[in-house]
Amino acid sequence: MRRREHDLVVYGASGFVGKLLSAYLAETAPAGLRVALAGRSREKLAAVRAELPGAAREWPLVLADTADPGSVVALAESTRVLVTTVGPYAVLGMPVVEACARAGTHYADLSGELTFTRDAIDRTDAPARESGARIVHSCGYDSLPSDLAVLLLAEQARTDGAGELRDVRLVATSRGGVSGGTVASMRGQAAIRRRDPSARRLADDPFALSPDRPAEPDTSQPPDATLPSRTRDGRWTAPFVMAPYNTRLVRRSNALQSWSYGRGLTYGEVMGCGRGARGAATAVGMTAGLAGLLGAMRFAPSRALLDRFLPAPGTGPDHAARQSGWFRMVVEARTDLGRRYRATAAGPGDPGYAATAVMFGESALALALDGDRLPPRAGSLTPATALGDVLVRRLRAAGHAYEVVPSADPA
Structure with missing residues (x-):
């Protein structure tokens, strides 16, 4: 790649998550890394920059708008x-990811949108392979811990000679608010499925x-959970809103690595709700709430009502709320040789905001600084296949936990 004006650009820096990401990079990016902030409004970008510490107050501002294709290409x-x-x-x-694929520019986003990611794969994988660009979707809390945890399970089983992964199930627990961006993506995906049979x-x-x-492989996959259920050790669970996307992302990671996790891999995700009567009540409430939310998004009057109560894109919780949150994902796995393992991915901070800023920031820094240590791949990739263990080490150093241990507990 010829020398370019910037090493790293944050596009959308004046949005809520963009501000958090910019602040994280201002604290963690090494001296000499040429970072720029980009968006539609110079005034808003300047206001974001003015709140950053130290040398970040000198970061250049770049104007670009997806409505102006030339500005995105530039x-x-x-x-x-x-x-x-x-x-x-x-x-x-799409204009952004296509421009990066053609230009040989490494790219990362927070997408958990199935139709967008599929379309982006189809449009950008070949040009990105040709240009050498790494196109990495889904680098936030919604999907990244799932992808990295299963990667670590497969690596540990392989190291131990324990065989290939067979039955893998993730149970997610967290404390935090609902991301306005996630809600907007859910609404958009619901609209696409309503009008497009191929999306369904x-x-x-x-x-x-x-x-x-x-x-x-002709492997029967567990259906995405739609009802409350119990694990074998008595924990109540509810459907996890990101499971329909994450399960497919993990399977893509497996296939991109020549099915090295196991051609018989089955993978599912649920939300943990606790034990006993309280856990059962929580599971029923969460299941009903998710079903009601998805159902309400199908009709214009109910969507308008939801807009009055759900967070809008570009908004989020205050600093205290962001700091008080946390996430924990426990992934139980059985191999085809009968060995069991447990992976844990956990960290502090509101998952959709504070923790996501760490994950996205470290993904960006890995792409900008660790090229020689990253897996030697280009094209449309996943966090596990593009960033892999390099990102795991970065996240551990940033205060997140990623670990794998043998387990005798039932999944």
């Missing part, structure tokens, strides 16, 4: 790495993000 060509918070990605994201078929395909759908 932005992509000006930097080695571009990370974007500008969503919903299905509406605003895509959502029903457990291998929807596969790089080679005909080559996928």
Whole structure:
């Protein structure tokens, strides 16, 4: 890659998550890394920059707007790495990822939108392979811990000679608010499925993000949970809103690595709700709430009502609320040789905001600084296949936990 004006650009820096990401990079980026802030409004970008510490107050500002394709192309060509918070990605994201793929610019986003990610794979994988760009979707709390935890399980089982992963199940628990960006993405995906039968078929395909759908093993995958259930050790669970996306992302990571996790891998995700009567009540309430939310998004009057109560894109909790949150994901796995393992991914901070700023920030820094140590791949990738163990080490150093231990407990 020829020398470019910037090493790293944050596109959407004046949005809520963009501000958090910019602040994180201002504290953690090494001296000499040429970071720039990009967006539509110079005034808003300048206001964000003015609140940053130290040398970050001198970061350059770049104007770009997805409505102006030329500005997006110029932005992509000006930097080695571009990370974007500008969503919903299905509406605003494609010009950015396409420009990066053609320019040979490494790219990362926070997408958990199935149709966008599938479209981006189809449009950008070949040009990104040709240009050498790493295109990395889903670098926030919604998806990244799932992808990295299963990678670590497969690596540990392989190191131990314990066979391939067979039955893998994630149980997520957290404390934090609902991300306005996630809500907007859910609303957008619901709208796409309403009007497009192919999107509904895509959502029903457990291998929807596969790089080679005909080559996928004929393995029966667990259906995405829609009802409360109990684990074998008595914990109540409810459907996890990100499971329909994350399960397909993990299966893509497996396929991109020649199914090295195991051709018989089955993978599911649920939300942990606790034990006993309280856990049962929580599971029922969360299941009903999620079903009601998704149902309400189908109709214009109920969507308008939801807009009055749900957080809007570009908004989020205050500093105290962001600091008081946390996330924990426990992934139980059984191998085809009968060995069991447990992976844990956990960290402090509101998952959709504070913890996501850490995950996204470290993903950006890995792309900008660790190129020689990253897996030697280009194209449309996943966090596990593009950043892998390098990102795990970065996240551990940033205060997040990623560990794998043998387990005798039932999944």
